Amino acid sequence: MRFLSFATASCISAVTATILQNGQIRPNNYPDTTVSTISSYNSSWQTYAPSAPEISYKGRWDDKYISWWSAPGLKFGFQAQQIAISFGNYTSDGVLIAYRIDGQDWMLTNVTANSTHLLVTPSTAGFNLTTPQGALQSLELRVTNWAYGVQINCIHVSGGPARLVKVPEYTRTMELIGDSLSAGQYATLEGISSYSWGLMYGLGDVEFSITAYPGICLHDSRCYGNLHGQTLQWLKIPDTSGRALDIYGSDPAGIPDWNFTAHAAADITVINIGTNDNNTANNITSAEYYTSYIQLIDEIHARWPKSQIVVLSLWSGFSQVGNTWAQGAGFLDEIQNVVKHFNNGSLNQRGECTSCFVYYFNTTGILEHNDIGPQYHPTDVGHVKLASHLMMYVKLVFGWDLRQTGPEVQHDTLYWNDQSSY
Ligand SMILES: *[C@@H]1O[C@H](CO)[C@@H](O)[C@H](O)[C@H]1NC(C)=O
Ligand SMILES: *[C@@H]1O[C@H](CO)[C@@H](O)[C@H](O)[C@H]1NC(C)=O
Ligand SMILES: *[C@@H]1O[C@H](CO)[C@@H](O)[C@H](O)[C@H]1NC(C)=O
Ligand SMILES: *[C@@H]1O[C@H](CO)[C@@H](O)[C@H](O)[C@H]1NC(C)=O
Ligand SMILES: *[C@@H]1O[C@H](CO)[C@@H](O)[C@H](O)[C@H]1NC(C)=O
Ligand SMILES: *[C@@H]1O[C@H](CO)[C@@H](O)[C@H](O)[C@H]1NC(C)=O
Ligand SMILES: *[C@@H]1O[C@H](CO)[C@@H](O)[C@H](O)[C@H]1NC(C)=O
Ligand SMILES: *[C@@H]1O[C@H](CO)[C@@H](O)[C@H](O)[C@H]1NC(C)=O
Ligand SMILES: *[C@@H]1O[C@H](CO)[C@@H](O)[C@H](O)[C@H]1NC(C)=O
Ligand SMILES: *[C@@H]1O[C@H](CO)[C@@H](O)[C@H](O)[C@H]1NC(C)=O
Numbered sequence: 001m002r003f004l005s006f007a008t009a010s011c012i013s014a015v016t017a018t019i020l021q022n023g024q025i026r027p028n029n030y031p032d033t034t035v036s037t038i039s040s041y042n043s044s045w046q047t048y049a050p051s052a053p054e055i056s057y058k059g060r061w062d063d064k065y066i067s068w069w070s071a072p073g074l075k076f077g078f079q080a081q082q083i084a085i086s087f088g089n090y091t092s093d094g095v096l097i098a099y100r101i102d103g104q105d106w107m108l109t110n111v112t113a114n115s116t117h118l119l120v121t122p123s124t125a126g127f128n129l130t131t132p133q134g135a136l137q138s139l140e141l142r143v144t145n146w147a148y149g150v151q152i153n154c155i156h157v158s159g160g161p162a163r164l165v166k167v168p169e170y171t172r173t174m175e176l177i178g179d180s181l182s183a184g185q186y187a188t189l190e191g192i193s194s195y196s197w198g199l200m201y202g203l204g205d206v207e208f209s210i211t212a213y214p215g216i217c218l219h220d221s222r223c224y225g226n227l228h229g230q231t232l233q234w235l236k237i238p239d240t241s242g243r244a245l246d247i248y249g250s251d252p253a254g255i256p257d258w259n260f261t262a263h264a265a266a267d268i269t270v271i272n273i274g275t276n277d278n279n280t281a282n283n284i285t286s287a288e289y290y291t292s293y294i295q296l297i298d299e300i301h302a303r304w305p306k307s308q309i310v311v312l313s314l315w316s317g318f319s320q321v322g323n324t325w326a327q328g329a330g331f332l333d334e335i336q337n338v339v340k341h342f343n344n345g346s347l348n349q350r351g352e353c354t355s356c357f358v359y360y361f362n363t364t365g366i367l368e369h370n371d372i373g374p375q376y377h378p379t380d381v382g383h384v385k386l387a388s389h390l391m392m393y394v395k396l397v398f399g400w401d402l403r404q405t406g407p408e409v410q411h412d413t414l415y416w417n418d419q420s421s422y
Contacts, residue, residue, distance in 0.1 A: 081159020088151030103407030198387025204404030
């Protein structure tokens with residue numbers, strides 16, 4: 001820990017986009033937390049480097065402290081009156097982050113490269129409230145968009161002991177491997193509105209990663225501009241975004257590998273991949289898909305031998321059939337054959353699978369046609385339905401209890417009818 005003087009944060013014009021929710025423009029004038037200089041705000045600040053052991057990173061980050069994939073974040077305990085975070089050059093312009101003290105509702109603010117943001121002061125919601133069992137207050141931050149990211153330059157604290165404290169990591173671990181459906185594309189708050197988030201944050205007390213990226217295939221092929229499929233990319237730190245190309249280039253040899261031994265293995269891995277392979281825009285063959293699926297599961301199992309792997313069937317949208325609607329099913333037989341491949345020969349005399357670690361999760365019957373938005377992705381309600389069913393599946397099949405018993409998981413989903421009689 002050391003004292004620093006601070007450069008003036010620059011003001012960079014941010015990306016603007018209009019999000020429609022149910023046809024209405026969603027307000028996105030989130031509070032601006034930028035501070036021009038820390039020293040003018042309060043001179044007695046202490047600064048932690050991004051490598052400080054007190055900071056727990058969630059999801060995939062590289063050695064430059066740049067975040068990747070969907071809904072990555074960080075968390076630490078603190079004893080301080082104010083906390084500010086300086087974001088580095090590699091932060092996407094105007095990227096939306098969610099952050100909160102302990103179990104308060106998520107707050108949102110846009111952050112930009114080369115800027116410092118004051119996220120906690122005594123007037124921040126929850127600041128004066130007690131924590132359970134005398135625990136320290138904690139701050140958690142999440143990047144909401146799947147293509148954008150932040151770079152942490154340093155974290156500043158002032159007031160009181162002005163210190164950060166490591167929060168112990170949860171012992172339950174999960175991974176979700178997927179494409180846009182799992183990354184939260186077109187959900188109102190993207191990554192933190194996705195079913196992946198709803199499932200893994202919603203279970204509570206879980207360390208997790210959402211290695212999902214829009215347009216990506218399972219098979220290692222160029223799909224919708226993504227240079228590689230998940231059989232290759234899942235082994236890497238970064239996703240397939242343009243910013244990853246800018247920083248690491250297109251040669252796989254130059255893209256850093258994720259160090260699996262430096263991070264906890266996932267107890268449960270959920271996979272929902274193949275909707276892009278199963279599209280005439282990409283035309284991955286049935287044999288390529290089947291072989292690549294086995295390859296991916298072999299790769300996971302080699303690194304995490306004890307991981308229980310849940311394979312989702314592809315719902316592939318809905319179409320009108322006669323006077324009603326029916327769910328599709330991409331690579332229906334291929335996915336079942338992949339599961340059979342891993343479970344073949346594992347049945348005991350009573351027909352029970354004693355050594356099986358690959359499970360088939362049938363998505364048919366969870367979503368209905370109007371749970372899919374005009375852009376072919378689940379609505380927020382669709383994501384919540386998927387998350388809820390998967391949470392109960394994890395509870396029933398693996399015996400995990402539901403530990404998120406109050407704090408908000410999905411943000412901006414609170415709407416209700418206040419009319420008591422008609
Ligand atoms: C903040 O982020 C949201 C979501 O990405 C975006 O729509 C909005 O334009 C951003 N605002 C600013 C000022 O960057
Ligand atoms: C960040 O600031 C440095 C130094 O002031 C400048 O050279 C660099 O271009 C800035 N980066 C961005 C992304 O604005
Ligand atoms: C930002 O980028 C500029 C130009 O590449 C570099 O001089 C500066 O050191 C960088 N700043 C940080 C904080 O990384
Ligand atoms: C916390 O207490 C301080 C000092 O009494 C006060 O200024 C601040 O507004 C309070 N914060 C909240 C969120 O109530
Ligand atoms: C800095 O902030 C702390 C905590 O709010 C306060 O105790 C201290 O007096 C402030 N120092 C200055 C120089 O404003
Ligand atoms: C991966 O992490 C392990 C454990 O922290 C470490 O011993 C090893 O050197 C790392 N490997 C690489 C290639 O960085
Ligand atoms: C995929 O196959 C379909 C049907 O044969 C064909 O119309 C389409 O052009 C193919 N797409 C690509 C990208 O090759
Ligand atoms: C997608 O999967 C379905 C069901 O297995 C299959 O009939 C269809 O040919 C596949 N289409 C493509 C483009 O892979
Ligand atoms: C299961 O194992 C049997 C005998 O080894 C083999 O003939 C069969 O093809 C296997 N089935 C699958 C789906 O892998
Ligand atoms: C999936 O569920 C649907 C609806 O219950 C059922 O019709 C279908 O047979 C199931 N598929 C498999 C492979 O079990």
